Amino acid sequence: MFLKVALLVLKKDLAIEAKSREILYTTLFFAVSCLLIFSVAFVKEGVPAEDAASGILWIALAFSGTLALGRTFERERYGETLRALLMAPASRPAIYIGKLLGMVLLMLATEVVLLPMVAFLFRAPLFARPLMLAELLVLGTVGFASVGTLFAAMLVRTRTRDVLLPILLYPITVPVIIAGVRGTSALVQAPPDEAIATLWIGLLTGFDVVFVTLALWTFEPLMTE
Amino acid sequence: MARRMFTCLLSLALTVTASRVLAFQPAAQGDFVPFVGVPPDQQMPAAPLVICAYSFFLLLMMFYLWTVWRRIGKVETDMRALERRQAATGPGLGSNVR
Amino acid sequence: MKKAFVPLAIVTAVMFAYAPIAIARVQYESTMLLVQKIFYFHFATWMALTAAVTVCGVASAIYLFKGTPSADRYAVASAELVAIFGAFGMFSGSLWGRKAWGVWWQWDARLTMAFMLEMVFFGYLLVRKYGGPGAEKLAAAMGIFGAATAPFIYKSVDWWRTVHPQTTVMKTLGDKFPAAWNLVWFCTAAFLLLFVVVLVARVRLEELRAELDRLYLAAEE
Numbered sequence: 001m002f003l004k005v006a007l008l009v010l011k012k013d014l015a016i017e018a019k020s021r022e023i024l025y026t027t028l029f030f031a032v033s034c035l036l037i038f039s040v041a042f043v044k045e046g047v048p049a050e051d052a053a054s055g056i057l058w059i060a061l062a063f064s065g066t067l068a069l070g071r072t073f074e075r076e077r078y079g080e081t082l083r084a085l086l087m088a089p090a091s092r093p094a095i096y097i098g099k100l101l102g103m104v105l106l107m108l109a110t111e112v113v114l115l116p117m118v119a120f121l122f123r124a125p126l127f128a129r130p131l132m133l134a135e136l137l138v139l140g141t142v143g144f145a146s147v148g149t150l151f152a153a154m155l156v157r158t159r160t161r162d163v164l165l166p167i168l169l170y171p172i173t174v175p176v177i178i179a180g181v182r183g184t185s186a187l188v189q190a191p192p193d194e195a196i197a198t199l200w201i202g203l204l205t206g207f208d209v210v211f212v213t214l215a216l217w218t219f220e221p222l223m224t225e
Numbered sequence: 226m227a228r229r230m231f232t233c234l235l236s237l238a239l240t241v242t243a244s245r246v247l248a249f250q251p252a253a254q255g256d257f258v259p260f261v262g263v264p265p266d267q268q269m270p271a272a273p274l275v276i277c278a279y280s281f282f283l284l285l286m287m288f289y290l291w292t293v294w295r296r297i298g299k300v301e302t303d304m305r306a307l308e309r310r311q312a313a314t315g316p317g318l319g320s321n322v323r
Numbered sequence: 324m325k326k327a328f329v330p331l332a333i334v335t336a337v338m339f340a341y342a343p344i345a346i347a348r349v350q351y352e353s354t355m356l357l358v359q360k361i362f363y364f365h366f367a368t369w370m371a372l373t374a375a376v377t378v379c380g381v382a383s384a385i386y387l388f389k390g391t392p393s394a395d396r397y398a399v400a401s402a403e404l405v406a407i408f409g410a411f412g413m414f415s416g417s418l419w420g421r422k423a424w425g426v427w428w429q430w431d432a433r434l435t436m437a438f439m440l441e442m443v444f445f446g447y448l449l450v451r452k453y454g455g456p457g458a459e460k461l462a463a464a465m466g467i468f469g470a471a472t473a474p475f476i477y478k479s480v481d482w483w484r485t486v487h488p489q490t491t492v493m494k495t496l497g498d499k500f501p502a503a504w505n506l507v508w509f510c511t512a513a514f515l516l517l518f519v520v521v522l523v524a525r526v527r528l529e530e531l532r533a534e535l536d537r538l539y540l541a542a543e544e
Contacts, residue, residue: 147468154461160453167449171442172468178435214471218464221387274422278361278415279343289407293525300531307538
């Protein structure tokens with residue numbers, strides 16, 4: 001029942017998105033324009049700074065993720081669908097998981113485009129250990145999206161939601177970003193440092209579990225007036 | 226039921242994380258490690274740093290306590306003004322029964 | 324409880340009056356000499372900060388799940404104190420680090436996470452101020468998440484090789500340098516008492532504000 005509700009919410013979001021693809025395209029292009037801006041900062045005389053690639057990847061992800069979160073919930077607010085969802089006889093945590101899955105899929109789609117571009121533009125051997133990189137990215141995305149979905153949902157009724165979301169989100173997700181960047185840097189080295197990457201993957205798992213549990217626990221009282 | 230499931234999942238995952246992290250521990254660095262090998266012209270005299278630190282604390286604390294004091298004063302002034310207004314308009318005029 | 328306030332405040336003031344004297348008198352630590360004396364207040368302020376973070380986290384959780392107004396007052400008061408103690412902690416650490424490590428700031432795990440914790444509680448205060456009606460609940464969520472990440476800060480220095488002294492330093496201090504050990508705990512006690520005293524005063528402000536709101540509402544009827 002729980003899973004059914006979550007998947008229904010996910011299906012709804014995907015169906016809406018499939019029609020216009022507005023959030024997908026705008027998020028993708030925003031992420032790519034982030035890369036452009038970073039190239040101005042990190043490329044000297046045509047050569048990208050060493051080790052800049054992992055940081056750039058995760059920061060572009062964090063920025064475009066925040067934008068996507070804002071846009072997704074703005075759409076919900078505009079259509080007043082969030083209130084309808086909350087009034088439905090469905091368990092609140094299931095609704096949260098549904099929204100979270102949608103957000104994770106969107107961010108993963110962004111990563112699929114970002115990864116080859118970062119590897120290409122910043123000359124980073126990102127695909128040396130693809131499985132571990134995939135683990136890092138998925139765990140990091142889940143960690144970021146779990147806190148982001150909760151905060152974006154709770155801020156939907158606030159007037160200053162656009163500026164408060166980054167202010168609240170970034171300090172909390174700093175551990176996730178640190179783990180992601182350091183793990184990716186370890187994998188980009190020659191030869192890739194698997195031990196350190198495994199350490200960071202382990203820590204990311206811990207963060208994810210803590211954040212998702214806390215979010216599930218607090219979603220209901222936060223959404224109730 | 227869901228809550229219990231999540232608690233179990235949380236404990237399990239934290240145990241897994243901890244075991245993975247503990248298995249890989251770089252050589253520990255204990256004790257305070259002073260910065261050695263600084264040329265004499267680069268060294269900073271320590272006394273101003275120490276004095277600065279402690280006086281900053283004093284100033285910060287005094288400032289904060291002053292802001293709390295000021296805010297309490299404001300609230301109390303408002304309360305007194307309200308009470309005076311109540312007394313001035315008299316008790317009978319306050320009620321508004323619909 | 325109320326009657327204990329003035330005696331506690333006096334005890335705190337006396338402890339803080341005595342502390343600088345004791346700190347000036349204690350022996351120098353062998354490797355870092357004078358600048359190590361910042362440690363007594365630096366450690367104590369981080370202990371007070373941990374207490375404040377815990378109080379904020381617990382109070383936020385109680386407020387979010389039970390709706391008790393007094394829990395909300397304790398949460399906002401301790402969040403402000405987190406900001407204050409944290410600011411001093413980072414400032415004193417920076418001054419000490421300049422002498423001991425040669426740099427004002429280092430991006431190692433513990434310092435980064437401490438900075439992040441500060442930002443979380445600044446975010447808490449910002450949400451309360453600019454979040455509009457119902458912002459107390461949103462801030463409570465921030466408080467809970469902030470308190471949940473605080474243990475990672477403490478443990479982080481044990482998990483990664485860093486410039487920052489490891490937590491084991493405190494355990495060896497008792498054997499090697501008993502005078503410092505006693506002084507550290509004296510300062511910590513002073514800071515914790517200060518935290519309690521200031522917390523009570525700040526909560527009093529919130530209680531007065533709530534009373535004022537109630538009076539305004541009663542006057543409108």
